[in-house]
Amino acid sequence: SQQGEEDPQALSIQEGENATMNCSYKTSINNLQWYRQNSGRGLVHLILIRSNEREKHSGRLRVTLDTSKKSSSLLITASRAADTASYFCATVIQGAQKLVFGQGTRLTINP
């Protein structure tokens, strides 16, 4: 089964609202990354949080990490139509040279 699991699978909100997506994982990690994928395109890296960090900000993005609960959340504030995309969390498992992706959250921003 997938290391990372996103919740919800789909989210639809109005422009200007905040969007929160959650990711849970199973094993100890080195770091956790979030990626965005626009329809029909490749993935684009958004933000990385290391296992010893609890929160990071980048523009309108805020990521939290709770290693005791093996979970992370991505908050997008003041959403825009251009934020419509699928969002994936990916974890680097300790000792492994690979990223393991979750199934993604499909975010739709309605104008």
Add this chain to the structure above:
Amino acid sequence: NAGVTQTPKFRVLKTGQSMTLLCAQDMNHEYMYWYRQDPGMGLRLIHYSVGEGTTAKGEVPDGYNVSRLKKQNFLLGLESAAPSQTSVYFCASSYLPLQGNLYNEQFFGPGTRLTVL
């Protein structure tokens, strides 16, 4: 810089046919990866390479082979295509290894949509 490019963009194969997908990056990255993306499955790692001349298996390597003869290129081969290999294939590269680095994002190509009939 073109970043990560993939050829072809689309391909339709018949069961049993073979093909090679080409990934090229112009960022001088050591690490390269091949993923497949299926609906509801996220991305799954097929094979990866930590440098020229080296390859390693990922989560779903069966039915695929890879080669990294040049640092900038990573080839994914299907020797005898099966309908189960219908998917979107993504190549990615990174400058740093995934372990123990502060910032080691992966850069993705635009993908190859493969259909096996």
